[in-house]
Amino acid sequence: MFVDATDDAIAAVLAAVPLDILQLQGAETPERAAALRARFGLPVMKALGIGVAEDFAAVDAFAPVVDWFLFDAKPPPGAALPGGNAAPFEWRLLAGRVIPKPWLLAGGLTAANVAEAIRTAGAPGVDVSSGVERARGVKDPALIRAFITAARG
């Protein structure tokens, strides 16, 4: 996952670990997403922060140049990070919406709410970070197992 990363920073990560996809979580433009996709030859997943229905307007601009979308909550005011804030958004905003690329739901998901989130949003898949952590940045295997079990229903 990258937040407004330079080409050099991405190349350094790829030299250390092979990635299947570039998750862009910052303020990358469609042009930047297209350039990264071409430069690294990897599929690109663009994260879009959603607060209101109008935030889906960005989908049209990105759809021709990305392979996946990730719908996350808009960061709360004053948040240091553009994602990973354990913040949910209104899942109903996705219900029945036609998204022209494969997509994942994210934002404040936990074992306790993921089944309802999937049902409400009609999400084909989910992504999670803080909801499976026992402390900031420390993933917990038991929380991951519980999350997967709950997500599978």
Ligand SMILES: O=C(O)c1ccccc1N[C@@H]1O[C@H](COP(=O)(O)O)[C@@H](O)[C@H]1O
């Ligand atoms: O997880 C992080 O630390 C992170 C940092 C900066 C940007 C995004 C980050 N994570 C991504 O944010 C979403 C939602 O996370 P959460 O479940 O609400 O904590 C998720 O896609 C993470 O990949």
